[in-house]
Amino acid sequence: MPPATGPRSTRTTSSPARAAYDYDRYAERCAWLVANGCDGVVPNGSLGEHQVLTPEKRARVAETAVAAIGGARVMPGVAAYGSAEARRWAEQAAEAGCGAVILLPPNAYRADERVVVTHFTIRLDTPAGLVVAEVAVEGGAATSVTLQNVPSFAVELDREAKLPGGRKVRYDLAYGGNFYAILPLEEFGLPFDRARKDDILAAGLSLMEAINAEAEPVHPEDPSIRGCHHVHLYAPGATAVRSRHAMAIHPGWFDRSPCGTGTSARMAQPHARGELPLHTEFVNESFIGTTFTGRLLGTTEVAGRPAVLPSFTGRAWITGTAQYLLGPTDPFPAGFVL
Known part of the structure; x- marks a missing residue:
């Protein structure tokens, strides 16, 4: 097996709100990760859903990634x-055709700052x-x-929307991982x-x-990303390099952080x-005074x-921390609604 030359993603399986895993979707995401710079994937880890996978599901996850x-x-x-x-899982990985396994025992060691920074320079597979x-x-x-966030862009500048009651407001629409309407609170x-x-x-x-x-926004490359659920209302005195704002979010709350995807759209x-x-540094300040400092690294x-x-x-x-488990015999693997 050749040495790894890049990051490997601990991509989870795709199983929203149901017990059955979407193996086809998982295969697509594995291929997408490799096509976008990852050296490979690290399935069946030791946290979250992986701890409660049945032996049959663990095997199929590995086989799906190999294929x-x-x-x-x-x-x-x-x-x-x-x-x-651990030995049984290693043998299972070999039978699936995996070139290597990773064993992370529950221990820790003291590392210098260089090692820590190197270790935590990671790639995260997010919905965006x-x-x-x-x-x-x-x-x-x-x-x-x-x-370093996903490519972001202005969808349209100086749009106009008609509100209930007939009032019209002008806004800019931009994407930074979500769609954002951006306008002065005034x-x-x-x-x-x-x-x-x-x-x-x-x-x-x-x-x-x-x-x-009136015109629901849809991402031009991923139609599953659609709709405007964030409105960035910036305060008087906001400039192109520093902005205070209130971020209204569907279905009815404010973002207490400056908002990472919102900062990307705002830039x-x-x-x-x-x-x-x-x-150029751009300082984005939330409704409660917390800040993110942004910067545009290039164009695409x-x-x-x-x-x-x-x-x-x-x-x-x-x-705080929390861990949620799904037992293989749980009669309500997808939860329940009364």
Whole structure:
């Protein structure tokens, strides 16, 4: 087996809201990951859904990946709570045609900052596409994360929407992983004041409804990405390099973060207007004062449409962890509704 020359994605299987796995979709995603720069995939890991896969499903996941991208690119996880089970999973991977396995025992070691940064420069397979994340480390602790997001673009500038009651507002529509309507809060005659949050949220939701009723946006390369569910309402004094905003989100709340895909769309919009050059810092501030610092790294095209390659840097703190398991004999694997 040749040595790995790039990242390998721990892509999960596709099983939204049901017990049956969509193996065909999983095969497509494996092939897409390799075509977009990943060296291969690491299925059947030791966290989340992988822990509760039946032996038959584990085998089929590995076989599906091998058939899609070749055994040399498939490295299943075989970590288990006992050596006998780990050996059985390793033998299962060999029978499926995998070129290697990965065994991550439940232990830890102290690494220097170079090792930590290298380890955490990873590629994340997200609903919007492939995202690259790099962790900044100081004094042995992570201080920020920079993400290189998916290609982003202005869909249309100076659009007009008619709201209930006949009022018309002008906005820009941009994509940064989701579709965003971007406009000054002054269009609604409202102050940038958290005391008026209910009115601001209602204004954003009314615009979403009008946009989706009149001309629902659809991604030109992925029709499953559709609809405007975010409205970026920026405050007076916002510029092409610093912007305060309230982000109204369907079905009715504000984003407490500056919003990563929103920052990407917000940079694509002024770039399309010729106001934000490449490699220029853009500070995006949320309704509660948190900030992301963005930067456009380059240009590209999406279905023939001019687009930019955005990145943004931010920080978060862990407040808790959770693990959800699905037992193979659970009578309600997809949950239930009364």
